[in-house]
Amino acid sequence: MVSRAHTTVWGSPGESFCYPISVLASRPEIKSQLKAAIAQALEALGLQEWPEIIVQETPPDKEGDYGTPVAMSLARTLRKAPPQIAADLLQNIQLPAWVRRPFVVGGYLNFELEPAFLVQAATLPIAPFPRAAGKVLLEHTSVNPNKELHVGHLRNICLGDSLARILRFVGRDVEVMNYIDDTGRQAAESLYALQYFGLTEAPAQTKYDHWVGEAYVRLHQAMEDPEQKARIEQGVQSTLHRLEAGELRDAVDKILRAQLQTMYRLGAEYNALVWESDIVREGLLGKAMKILEGSPYVARPTEGKYAGALVMDTSAFIPGLEDPYLVLIRSNGTSTYTAKDIALQFWKMGLLEGLRFVTYDTQPSGAPLYSTHPEGVPLPFGGASETINVVDARQSHALRVVQASLEVEGRPDLAEKCFHLAYETVLLEGRQMSGRKGIVVSVDEVMDEAVKRVRSVIAEKNPDHPSPEEAAEQIGVGAVRFAMLKTEAKKQIDFRYDQALSFEGDTGPYIQYAYARAGSILRKAEEQGVIQEAPDFTQATPYEVALAKSLLRFPEAVQDAARNKAPHIVAQYLLELAAAWSSFYNAKTPDGRPATPVLTAPPGLRGVRLELVKALRQTLKQGLGLLGIAAPEVM
């Protein structure tokens, strides 16, 4: 192509003036602009309507950069062969100047772009996403406050935390909530276990939640003896009552704070903790039941199986159930877990108010963590237009019932806005875990082990590392998070140490390594004083184009992840981007010499490569950030 300065103008024919692309503040939306041009051509052909226009990257070994199969989808209605339609489109299409060559291949209409444009576009910052209306209330973690977190919880936290980050990135207002089931049987069992075994103080070196967890497991062992079981059962019941009365809040609090250390170390933070006991004490449960009692689907039978209980008939909303009746209030007057969940859901969606909050903690990022509390003040939490519950797939039915309660209440509009992010269980070396039996691997243990392994890798590969401890922490925890996030949520994961803590191949450290390595180039460029060299994009080669195309996919990948509420889409994208960069980095000419050196490239081209490396770093860092993974400068 004819050589041009990097201030080359790329205007669209439809515009009254042209501007140098270097004054563009942010990335042009290539696919949208191509779609618009295609739509215009379809109109020019006299069409009134057409199926959705798809523009996609061409497969690696095909000609062109982008292409559309739109001609094929029109073949039937136009009663013409796709290549003919594509050719007609080609005749009528008005394309931006940055399309170097449009052409027909089979039934496809493909576009080859100016390499200089493509590469420069990739180096421009992403336009911020427009803010979307409405608040999303995302609940995740919600671990029973009775023992240490295990790898099953790990998946929940990673999914929830990443999804919150992704949604915020695309402009959503997200409130992250962690539900504290402080009046449940599990908490009662743990607290009673301490009493039963006469345990008062944890050894200094033992993390409190682990210590309590041990007592819990021990209690379940003791319960195998019928004699002890009766006595324990009585104790647990009285502990339950004390919990409900709020007498043991401090004891629960102590466990919760220990658990929070694990969540923080993973990088998860929350806006608010909502305690189950507060929902009851503030009267939300009562109000929710009162509301439901007004529904024709809720009744208090005087005879039969459910005599004396308050039950909800879900058959109109959940078809095919053998027994569609769900007990809300037992005949002994106590409420079920589901009833409390319904009250919480009503609060989340603004049907109920009345929770009061205090500042509970300052999180590692400096952000405050709020918590419901009897002595708190009203704060504008809840009242969301959409909710996301990150909960184990085994609870799908329970969540469906909560959703149905909104329909029972006559609010199908709200029911529609409840999303259950259901993830499959995590197996441990092929077996189901059991908290009660203590067949678990704790999150703390997994992170410790990961960091320990990274530490030895660093000692071996980079003994002069300036801050090995910090890096080991970032890489070890990053590996664990990535292992939890790279797979689709609805697939069962078998947690195996050797896979989860691998640092090679499709892993977090692979991506972090790509980032660190790119940073190393920039540091050297800085030393050599070439870091700000002006790029001459007309010198871009196919190597730069390939990397640029991968970079350009980032916003789309994040949008996809947000729309599908699927963090693994971001994880998979980052693997692809890191691979594209590694491939660029190692590219060789046919005679085996380095094809893409950055620092020793000719002036102008060096500037292009430096800009690409900067864009790559920025994108990797943002992308890792969406997964809650740090981007270490040196590994």
Added chain:
RNA sequence: GCACCCGUAGCUCAGUGGAUAGAGCGUUCGCCUCCGGAGCGAAAGGUCACAGGUUCGAGUCCUGUCGGGUGCGCCA
């Protein structure tokens, strides 16, 4: 019994109805006198569980079958 999820290379997994189905691990062979080898290149490895159907076009949508997981309590 009914309902939901899954089935893609030896293993672990990607794959908005669109072009010759892609990675990692493992196996085999190459690559540091270039900026980090936690890396790169290449080879081998596929009846996308099976059978029908819808469509110009199906790994992707629909129906059925088989296999695996899970759920259907006045438990939480």
